[in-house]
Amino acid sequence: MYLEIKNVKKSYGEGGSFVQVLKGVTTGVERGQMCVIQGTSGSGKSTLLNCIGGLDTMDSGSVIVDKTEIFGMKNKNLAEYRRANLGFIFQFYNLVPNLTVKENIQVCEYLTKNPLNMNELLDVLGLTEHQNKFPSQLSGGQQQRCAIARALIKNPKLLLCDEPTGALDSNTSRDILMLLERINEMYNTTMVIVTHNNSIKNMVHKVIYLKDGLVKNEYINEIRIPASELEDL
């Protein structure tokens, strides 16, 4: 198991405002798998993703990524862990506004010793012609592609996507999902995608359904539908 999640608990607040968001989540994702985490609002999807990414700390439990336990890691080590293993894609792309597409990607290129080929990546993501544009000159989809490129340039082993299509229209969403699918195939990148979109679950290898901080259901898709064929995005 590439990603092992065992009995992860996470709470916020104290006293009257105490909320137990994750109540003991146990699950896992194999290397190269695309996995979707679904659930209603407040079910703990994003919290779990943040815990996997080391952006948030767990109260207890264990998250092992490629045999590395991240529970209890200090901030400095977590930063190194993210630097070495992770790529992040957010709903709001969080691009540096006064850097071009290529420069935004380069920001992360320097974080690793073995980056992917910039031009190839631009090409794969369809950004070659936009590489010298600033984020404000791009559409939402193009910006998200840029954000994906920025996340991928490090050649991460694990790509964490938090509502990657949340701010996009249907066609653009499909494009982005196709892209992710392609990357998964090309680079064998393990992906964990948090989404509200019910259609996306059909294109991934594994679906985890969270409810009230617990895994209510999880299953492997026997038959995956290619992203290009997804409907109701």
Add this chain to the structure above:
Amino acid sequence: MKRVLFKRYLRDIKKNFFRYFALFALIAVCMFLVVAIVDSSYSIIEGTKELQDEMHLEDCQVTLFNPFTDDEIKAIEDKGVTVESHASFDYTLEDDTVLRIFANREKIDLVSYDEGREASKHGEIVLLNRYATENNIKVGDKIKLGNEDYTVVGIGSSVDYDAPYRKLSDTAIDSSVFGTAFVCEEDYRILKKDKKSGTEDVTYAFLLNDSITSDNLKQMVKDFEFDYQRVEDPYYKEMLEDTYGKKDEIEDGINDLVDGVDELYDGCVELADGVDELKDGTKEFKDGMHELAQGSDELVDGVKEFKDGVEALDKGAGELKDGSGKLSDGALSLYKGTTSLKDGMNLIKDGANSLKDGSNALSQNSPAIKAGANQIFNGMLESTQNSINAKIDEINTATGAGISHLSLNGDNYGDELTKFALMIENFGMDASEIYAAKAMLDGVKQYVTGVGAYTDGADKIAAGAAELAKGSESALSGAKALESGAGELANGMNSLHKGVSELKDGTVKLKDGSRELYDGTRELDDAIKEASDASIELDDGVTELQDGTKELKDGVKELKDGVKDLKKQSDDMLDKLFSVSPDNITQFMNRNENIRIGGAAGDVEIDKTVGLFAGVIVIILLTYVLSVFVIHQIKTESSVIGALYSLGARKSDLVLHYIFIPTMIAFLGGTIGGLAGMSKYGCKWQMSDCYSYFSIPDLPVRAPLYLILYALVMPAVVAAIVNYLVINKSLSRTALSLLRNEQKISKGKDIKLGKMSFISTYRIRQILRERRTAITVIFGMVISLLIFMLGMDCYVLCESVGRLNSQDTKYNYMYTYKYPTKEVPEGGEACYITTLKKEQYGYNLDITIIGIDDDNPYFDVETVKGKNKIVASDAILQRYHANVGDKIVFTDTAEDIDYAFTIEKIVPYSVGITVFMDIDSMRELFGEDDDYYNVVLSDKKLDIEEGRLYSVTSKADIDKASGIFLKLMVPTFSMLISMSAVIFCIVMYLMMSVMIDRAKTGISLLKILGYRNKEVKKLYLDGNRLVIMIGALISIPVAKKLIDILFPSFIANVACSMHLEFTWYMYLILFGAIMGLYEIINFILMGKLNKISENEVLKNRE
């Protein structure tokens, strides 16, 4: 990453160009000024130092009455000293300006030529550069001296006159009226004879060449033989001759004084010995009296005990007397009793003998009486028995009872008769006869018994009487013996009583005597105690007398030594004054005591420290302003930073990234400003201030390494530190917190505002939200105001010095004498003025002491009599913080004497730093004659021989000199005030601008909601008015106070009063100006606020 982000810097700068450029320009301008000031200071200090070496600056100089002889010069040179005559005289030109004429120099204090060359021949002259500039004289021009025109062949300066004060007591340099000039030897001699030339100052300059100390040189010059007859100055000669005639008189007086003091001392020694002996005597007396007092105490106790004993004895004697009296009476009674007893005993004896005889006779009849009585009884018993037996027979017969006959005896008759009586009664018969018989028998029996008792008694009486007789005999003899003893006892007791009575009389007398003795002893004791106390007082008095005598002796010894010294000194003085070798020196000055040397360097010395310090403060402010922008940028880019953290970016990378622009701006600003400051536009421009006051050549600009590093490194380092400290916390947040752009509710933002109008509440919330920016604005205001106050204090000081100097100078002419006449010139008011020194901030400032009469019309000062009592001008209070009642010490640096004064009053007087004394007290203090004076003041021009004078100063000169400060400082304070306004405006604009930037979303939202621009302005901009107002109200007094405290140290070398007070309307104008600038900036920012569109909300939401 760093390389990629570098591109961002350029875009960021481009986007916020005005903001960054303004701060860059401000840093550059500040650094330009700071570096220009510091570098000019350094260049002047180092340049003049180098020039001094190059031009062979004198080590010291001496002014003499008579010029050195050749031998004397040779003697000095033989010591390895270089010596050169720097004789001079003041020449008054037609335009009333004064040139101090020197002959050309070859060895010491050489002239540095700005233009032209040395005056090598007749008719040529070299002028001091400042004088030439002020009088618009150029090389080639001609000036008229005497009857001849002199061609100006050179303009330059000399290192011994870099501060060309005309007099050493001057407080300001006025090169428009005074300068130095150099001519050839021939012309020097010619001009000296001109009537417009003043007295020649015979001055020599020395280079010691490390071969001798200046003190030794001074002593050497003093030791040179001085023939006052050689003195050319007639006034000085007159003074010497006048004084010389008094030599013998003074010598005799001193000799008498010495003799008198010797005698006085001997007398004191004897007195001291006598007092010592007296002391020993009084000590012994005191000890004796002490012992006597102790003995007296014991005596009093003893006498008291004795008196008490005598009283007890007296009491006992009284009791004894009473007892003995009673005993004597008892003994007499006893005697009488024993006599009666004896008589009684005689009678008893006789009675006893008679009794014995009678009883004996009685006893002899007893047997017969006894026998007769028994016969009677027995007879009656028998008769009764017989009668009864008869009766019984009758009864027996009559009754046949058979009753037996009775047998009666003396013992049973009663019972037998009673039984028989009872028996016959039983027979009913009368028994009365029986009972009667029995009664009769009982009577007889009693009679017999009585007779028996009688006879026994008679026998016993007889025996007792015999015994009684015998006993009475013995008793009688005892009574006789007793009578004899009682008689003796009575006699003895009588004698005893008489003795005791006498004893009692004796004890009464003894008691009275003991009481008198006790009273007397107590009186004696009191007297002894008083005597003892008196002996202690006497001893103390003698001790004091002894101490006093010792002190007197020591004092007289000191007096003797003093008089000895006085004699020695007076001998020396008299020798000097009246012999052929008085002291030739009128003034000896080391280079560091000469205010004309190194004046320029001294003036700018403080600029270095202040400039460097001020530079750091201003850079802190400006880099802090930059950090406010950075913080704003970080807040704006919070989610991007969070994303970068998520992707593994390190905090250190981002910290470096964000402090890069401020650091670079500070670095570039510092570098460019610094380089410009070191250029001719900076340093040279700044040095021109110095050139316009001091007489120094055009010095090269130097760039010290520390200043280069300061300019290049300091702003960048300060920027890095300030920005790091400010942004570090913001970048320390977690990736998630940044991603979510979580707003931390800090203290103060959640304040409850109660019931206020919506607008007020909104404004206050906005101020609280932007309090960091508001604080920065106030900080900027304080810094700006500090600079402003510095400029204004310069202005106020210069203006007040000029105005008050003119106001306080009530005379029109001041004549300073070299050789005063005996009589004060008519129309003149005599004063005695001298100058002492007092140190402050490392500078020895001149303190002018003016001795005046109470009726001096030119000073509104009432002096206090007393050698050490002064009335101080308020400058003393301002500069030295000395007040009424305080002691203050001034120093005569030439003679190395300290004078301590008590400040009796403080008066307003603004010319220099001045204190006033009663002229007589001052004369006494400084050892001058009762009629001595050296200055004459007048409201009209007086006819005084010029040769007697050092100088004549007119009120017009003073007014002119007073205005120099103001004229000189105009560029400085104009620059400071402008600079402060620029800093204030830029900081305020930038900070308020960033406030608007940060509030863009809110402003946009308000506009969407329908708020008009004016209303938005009210909410976002007008609240700042309160901040500025409160900030100004706090900052103005704080800045003023701070600068007032620091300002004296900035002009530590200027001896002037320190009137820095602002008028109330100046504060009002300043406050108004601040608010006015705010309103202007507010107006400008209105445009920026109006430009914020409603779309901003959407944009920020991406």
